[in-house]
Amino acid sequence: MSRIDACFSRLKAQRRSAFVAYVMxxxxxxxxxxxxxxxxxxxxxxIIELGFPFSDPMADGPAIQLAAxxxxxxxxxxxxxxxxxRAFRVGDQTTPIVLMGYLNPVFIYGYDRFAQDAAQxxxxxxxxxxxxxxxxxxxxxxxxxxxxSLVRLAAPTTDDKRLPAVLRRAxxxxxxxxxxxxxxxxxxxxxxxxxxxxxxxxxxxxxxAVGFGVKTPERxxxxxxxxxxxxxxxxxxxxxxxxxxxGADPAPPLLAAAxxxxxxxxxxxx
Amino acid sequence: xxxxxxxxxxxxPDAAGRFGDYGGRFVAETLMPLVxxxxxxxxxxxxxxxxxxxxxxxxxxxxxxxxxxxxxxxLTEKFGGAKIYFKREELNHTGAHKINNCMGQILLAxxxxxxxxxxxxxxxQHGVASAxxxxxxxxxxxxxxxxxxxxxxxxxxxRMNLLGAEVRPVTAGQATLKDAMNEALRDWVTNVDDxxxxxxxxxxxxxxxxxxxxxxxxIGAESRSQLLEMEGRLPDAVIACVGGGSNAIxxxxxxxxxxxxxxxxxxxxxxxxxxxxxxxxxxxxxxxLHGNKTYLLQDSDGQIQDAHSISAGLDYPGIGPEHAWLxxxxxxxxxxxxxxEALDAFAMCAELEGIIPALESAHAIAKVGQLAQEVGKxxxxxxxxxxxxxxxxxxxxxxxxxxx
Numbered sequence: 001m002s003r004i005d006a007c008f009s010r011l012k013a014q015r016r017s018a019f020v021a022y023v024m025x026x027x028x029x030x031x032x033x034x035x036x037x038x039x040x041x042x043x044x045x046x047i048i049e050l051g052f053p054f055s056d057p058m059a060d061g062p063a064i065q066l067a068a069x070x071x072x073x074x075x076x077x078x079x080x081x082x083x084x085x086r087a088f089r090v091g092d093q094t095t096p097i098v099l100m101g102y103l104n105p106v107f108i109y110g111y112d113r114f115a116q117d118a119a120q121x122x123x124x125x126x127x128x129x130x131x132x133x134x135x136x137x138x139x140x141x142x143x144x145x146x147x148x149s150l151v152r153l154a155a156p157t158t159d160d161k162r163l164p165a166v167l168r169r170a171x172x173x174x175x176x177x178x179x180x181x182x183x184x185x186x187x188x189x190x191x192x193x194x195x196x197x198x199x200x201x202x203x204x205x206x207x208x209a210v211g212f213g214v215k216t217p218e219r220x221x222x223x224x225x226x227x228x229x230x231x232x233x234x235x236x237x238x239x240x241x242x243x244x245x246x247g248a249d250p251a252p253p254l255l256a257a258a259x260x261x262x263x264x265x266x267x268x269x270x
Numbered sequence: 271x272x273x274x275x276x277x278x279x280x281x282x283p284d285a286a287g288r289f290g291d292y293g294g295r296f297v298a299e300t301l302m303p304l305v306x307x308x309x310x311x312x313x314x315x316x317x318x319x320x321x322x323x324x325x326x327x328x329x330x331x332x333x334x335x336x337x338x339x340x341x342x343x344x345l346t347e348k349f350g351g352a353k354i355y356f357k358r359e360e361l362n363h364t365g366a367h368k369i370n371n372c373m374g375q376i377l378l379a380x381x382x383x384x385x386x387x388x389x390x391x392x393x394x395q396h397g398v399a400s401a402x403x404x405x406x407x408x409x410x411x412x413x414x415x416x417x418x419x420x421x422x423x424x425x426x427x428x429r430m431n432l433l434g435a436e437v438r439p440v441t442a443g444q445a446t447l448k449d450a451m452n453e454a455l456r457d458w459v460t461n462v463d464d465x466x467x468x469x470x471x472x473x474x475x476x477x478x479x480x481x482x483x484x485x486x487x488x489i490g491a492e493s494r495s496q497l498l499e500m501e502g503r504l505p506d507a508v509i510a511c512v513g514g515g516s517n518a519i520x521x522x523x524x525x526x527x528x529x530x531x532x533x534x535x536x537x538x539x540x541x542x543x544x545x546x547x548x549x550x551x552x553x554x555x556x557x558x559l560h561g562n563k564t565y566l567l568q569d570s571d572g573q574i575q576d577a578h579s580i581s582a583g584l585d586y587p588g589i590g591p592e593h594a595w596l597x598x599x600x601x602x603x604x605x606x607x608x609x610x611e612a613l614d615a616f617a618m619c620a621e622l623e624g625i626i627p628a629l630e631s632a633h634a635i636a637k638v639g640q641l642a643q644e645v646g647k648x649x650x651x652x653x654x655x656x657x658x659x660x661x662x663x664x665x666x667x668x669x670x671x672x673x674x
Contacts, residue, residue, distance in 0.1 A: 055573040056448060056559060058455045059298045065442055077571040103296060103558045108572035130558070132302045134286065135294055155300035157462055162303060180300050181460040 003096040003124045004149060004172040007046055008207045008228065017224040019265040020209055021045035021258050022100065022233030024067035025052050025084050026076025028240055028250060033071075036251050037088050041095045043255045044262020048088075048095055049127070049231060052081040054102040059129045061184040063234035066241060078105040078114075082121040089122030098125035098151060098172075103139075111139050115146035125149035125172045133165050140169050149173075154200050156180050167204045173229060174204050179213040184234025188213030190222035197227050217264035224268035232261050275599050279526035282592070287476020290598060292591035295475040297561045300459050305561075309477040311382045316484065321377065328373050332406070333363050335370075335488065339496035339652070344622040345635075351642035352506060352649030356625070357493045359517065359656050366628065366657030367489060367517045368399035368470060374485035375468045376403040384466035387411045390454040392419055392447035392513075393582035393630075394426025395657060396470030401435035411435040414453040416446040419582055426661060444576055447586045451560050471514025472590035475561030479519075479590050486520025493652050494524050506645045507532040510654035511633040512604065513548065513584035515593045517656035522602060532603065534641060535593060536633045538579035539606035546578035550589040551597050551604045564591040580609035580669060581629035581662070607633040613669055616659060628657030629665065 001009075011018050021040050026033050040048055053068035053076050060068070078101075085097050099118065106114050106128065118126065126148060131139060133152065140150045149172030157180060158166055167174065176197055178188035193210055201208045210223050211231030223230045239257050243250035276282065287293045287309075295305055315321040329335040338361065342354045359367040379387060387404050389411065391397030397413040404411035413430055417439040420427055430437050443449035451474075458467045472482040490508070497505055508525055510518035512535035525531040540547035547553055550565040557566040559574055567575040567587035577587040596602035607615075612629055615636035620626045627635060631654070638653050645651055659666075667674050 053573075055575075056443065056452050058452045058560070059300075059459060061456075062442075069443075072573065079571070104566075104568070104574070105572035107558050107563075108568065108570070129298050130296045130561070132295060132297060132299055134302070135296055153299040155298070155302075157300050157303040159303065166299065177298075177300055180462045182456045185460070 002147070002149065002172070003094060004047070006094070007096050008173065011046060016266050017227060017268065018046035018209070018229035019044055019262040020047040020049050020211070020229050020231040021236060022049040022051060022231055024064065024071050024237055025050050025081040026071035026074050027067045027237060028070050028244055029074040030076065030080060030084065032250060034084055034087055036254060037084065038091060039251065039255050040258060041092060043258040044266065045095070045258060047098060047229065049098050049100050049233065050081065050085065052078050052099055052101040052105060054105060057102065059182055061182040061234060063184045063238045063241070067237040078109055082117055082123065085123050086121040096124040097122065098127060099123055100127040101129070103128050103131045106139065111142035115142040115148055119146040119148050123148060125151045127151045127153065127175055129153070133168060151175050153177055156196065163200070163203050170204050170206055173207040173209050174200050175231070176200055176208050176210050176227070177212045178210045181212065183212050186213050187215060187219060188223060190219065190226050193223070194226045201228070217260050220261045221264040221268040224265040230265050275601055283476060283480050287480070289592045289595035292563050292594040293476055293479055294563050295561060296558045296563065297475045298459055300462065304458070304462060305475050312378060312477050312481050315378050315381055321381065325374055325377055329370070329488065333369050333373060334361065336492045337361050339493055339500065342623050345619070345638070346642065348622060349639040349642045351647060352645035352651045354638055354642050355497070355650065355652045356655040357489060357521065357652060359489060359654060360628065360631070360658035364399045364402050365660065366395045366399070367486060367520065368396045369402065370488055370520070371470065371482050371485040371516060372396070372399040372403045372468060376407055379409070379466035379468070380407060382466065384464060385409065386461065386465045387468055388414065388454050388457050388465055389468040389470060390414045390447065390450040391470060392416070392450070392585055393661065394419070394423040394430065395583060395661070397435070397437070398426055398429050398433070400468050400470070401430040401433035404435060405433045412457070413437045414440050414450040414457070416444070416450050417441045418445040419447065422665070423582060423661070448574065455560070471516040472519045472592060473514045473560060473562055473564065473588060479562065479592055482516050483519045483523055483592060486516050487523045489517065489520040489654060490522060490524035493521065497650065497652060501650055504528055504531055505650040505652045507534060507641055507651045509534040509536065509634050509638055509641055509651060511536050511584065511630050511656060512589060512593060513538065513586050513630065514588070515590040517654050519590060519592055521654040522596070526601065533596070533601065534637070535602055535604045536637050537604055537606045538581060538584035538633055539608040540578040540580070542608055543606060546576060548577035548579040548584050548586060549606045550587060551594065552606050554587070556594065559588055562591045564594045565589050580612060580665060581633065583628070583630040584633065605637055607636045611636040613666065616666060625655070626659035627655055628659045629662045631656045
């Protein structure tokens, strides 16, 4: 059983939803980033979504745009992102790592080589924002061969007619983009996303994670009552920006914020 | 490198929006249904004689088409080779070819019931053309423009404001054209119900590269029939500048099936190909950005690199996917021109022909003499003079160290 599947079945037995913590690899620098991701499971993260930076993050709001710029400035690359995953995996065999980013760095790396290297580094899944199902087969073929999930995205604009095409070859879980917009700007309405989450879960037979518009522990708890997993990213990376602005170590405030969100998600029940 | 050339170029792009391996629809899932809706709406409009008649009416009476095909006699004499013709797109309303595409897209947006128009712009020419058609049809227009470009193209920002458009400076990334395009995509993904994204070049997700090409193909179609009328034959070569490549693909496309006609695109070599430049085919390699697979300037990690050209309209690190394909199959040939060469050509065209060309178009002019000599006496070369240079006089004066 894959680490992602094991994670969701364990949480299902505990009647809990997963807290998925998103951070940008290499933000604010590779060493601090490793320290942060190593500590995230202890803060309550069930799954780590590790962004890899891209110069042109079209689907991201200001918080994650700035995180990508900090990471790139610190010399982060996709190769080094895999190094980070590998270093994390040495001390943690169970927490799934899902990489998230844009297609071009993976395309340039080469799909087959990337899939093999990612699997070898202990990466469990990949989310590519700008690779809709119509364009995904070559990448999915490479990832399938290496046993890495290509996590599919569904959005508020994905209607019933299109949903089967979106979910074809889906594995691991499905990421439901809860708001039409970029990351970290609009706020998701938990009750509003309930029908969509149920529709996607029924059509895919997979756990459904909700992200793009979850900012507060209250909202995270509300979404956790609806979804199988709650993804939070922008408010976590904003903790890094805030700490850097005041010259502080970014890890403690980020981990404290993650712990508050994790507690809210876990207390809400699945 | 040369793949098999098709018998029928009009069969491209295919149903998946591909020109060979290039193009496609690499957008977020939230945008995918919108892109598919646009594709259907455009296919229906394209097949509707009423839509074509309406568009042709505005092109005639508002844009001022057909534009003249002009024999550039003194330039021809200077080089002593083939006859050089200019397709005078700079005489269009708003001073460039950009309005051809905007007029087509605004009529489509109206047909689709969209009530809010967004656009990106680099030099401001597409922004001005977008603001113009929005004013004409009474639709609100928001133009995303890199903060650096807002600063260096102030007259165009003022023109857009006069036309009632809101110009939003983009400070993200390098604050130039590619960042403006990112921001326009962020707007579109946020306002999915009422907004139409008016892309200014033959790039982006399918159907934009094909649609913008179709709207710009009036350039080549007119040139072709004008040459047949004036010279009784087709040209030996056609030349145009290439940034995203909309004027060039519009000029090239009606000649694609005429295998005797050489097609030459001129990319901006900026400070030089070993320094900062904007020559995506010559100095880049294939990748995925802004919804399509095409040649891009990028590093070994797939990060998009800064482009540079003295011409803001060519200052983009990618190129339309059809050009990428035409390059690979050998149907079109791509050369380069530095900032310095473009400045010389700008002055030469003004002095010999009494036409101040856009700096973009000056890149093609810089390479037309050599092409005319290659083709030789008795031959014919047609150049797309895509825009007028009034907007560039400040840039040129600064480059020459003069004050206005």
